[in-house]
Amino acid sequence: xxxxxxxxxxxxxxxxxxxxxxxxxxxxxxxxxxxxxxxxxxxxxxxxxxxxxxxxxxxxxxxxxxxxxxxxxxxxxxxxxxxx
Amino acid sequence: xxxxxxxxxxxxxxxxxxxxxxxxxxxxxxxxxxxxxxxxxxxxxxxxxxxxxxxxxxxxxxxxxxxxxxxxxxxxxxxxxxxx
Numbered sequence: 001x002x003x004x005x006x007x008x009x010x011x012x013x014x015x016x017x018x019x020x021x022x023x024x025x026x027x028x029x030x031x032x033x034x035x036x037x038x039x040x041x042x043x044x045x046x047x048x049x050x051x052x053x054x055x056x057x058x059x060x061x062x063x064x065x066x067x068x069x070x071x072x073x074x075x076x077x078x079x080x081x082x083x084x
Numbered sequence: 085x086x087x088x089x090x091x092x093x094x095x096x097x098x099x100x101x102x103x104x105x106x107x108x109x110x111x112x113x114x115x116x117x118x119x120x121x122x123x124x125x126x127x128x129x130x131x132x133x134x135x136x137x138x139x140x141x142x143x144x145x146x147x148x149x150x151x152x153x154x155x156x157x158x159x160x161x162x163x164x165x166x167x168x
Contacts, residue, residue, distance in 0.1 A: 001119065007091075007126050022127075022150065031146045035085065035130040042091050042126035043106075046119040062115045066106065 002047055002055035005078045006063055009040035014072045043067055046082070055079060086131055086139035089162045090147055093124035098156045127151055130166070139163055 010016050016038050023037040045062070049055035056079055068075050094100050100122050107121040129146070133139035140163055152159050 005091075007089075009126065009128065025150055026146055029146070029149055031131075031142065031149075033132040033142060034146065035132060036128075037130075038128040040126040040128070042093065042124040044093065044120075044122040044124070046121075047115075048117040048119060058115065058117060062110055062113070062118065065113055065115075066109055
C-alpha cells in the first residue's frame, strides 16, 4: 500500500483571488508581515500497487484525470509506502 | 523572507464527503486500486521575519486565526527561508 500526498496550486500566471482575499483579511487581523498568500488543494490518496513506480504512475494518471484543471493548475506529490 | 507551506486536512474523526465523492468517481474512471481519498487545503504563505522561530510563530498564529477550523481540521507545515 502506498500513500500519495498531492499538492495542487495555481500556475504562476493565473490570478488567485482567494489568496488575495485571505491576505487582505490577515492584514486586517494584524498580520502585517505577510507578503503573499496562495491557496490550493491537498489530497491524501492511499492506493494498492506492486511497486513504487506503479504507484507513481497511477497517482499521476488519476491526478491528471480528476484532481487538477491542467489549464490553470499545476501539482507536485510525495509518495511513500505505508502499512495497509 | 520565509515561505510557509501549510497542509490542512480533516481530523480523522470527521467525515470527508468530498473525499468519498472523489474516490467513487475515480472508481468509475477505472482507478480500482484506490483505497481512500482525503481532500484538504494547501497554502503557500510568504512572510517577513527576523528569525525562523519568529516566522514559525507567525505562521502558527495566522493559521489558527484564519486558515483552519480548529473543531474539524488539523494542519502541519513546512517552513524554509527564501530570497525576497
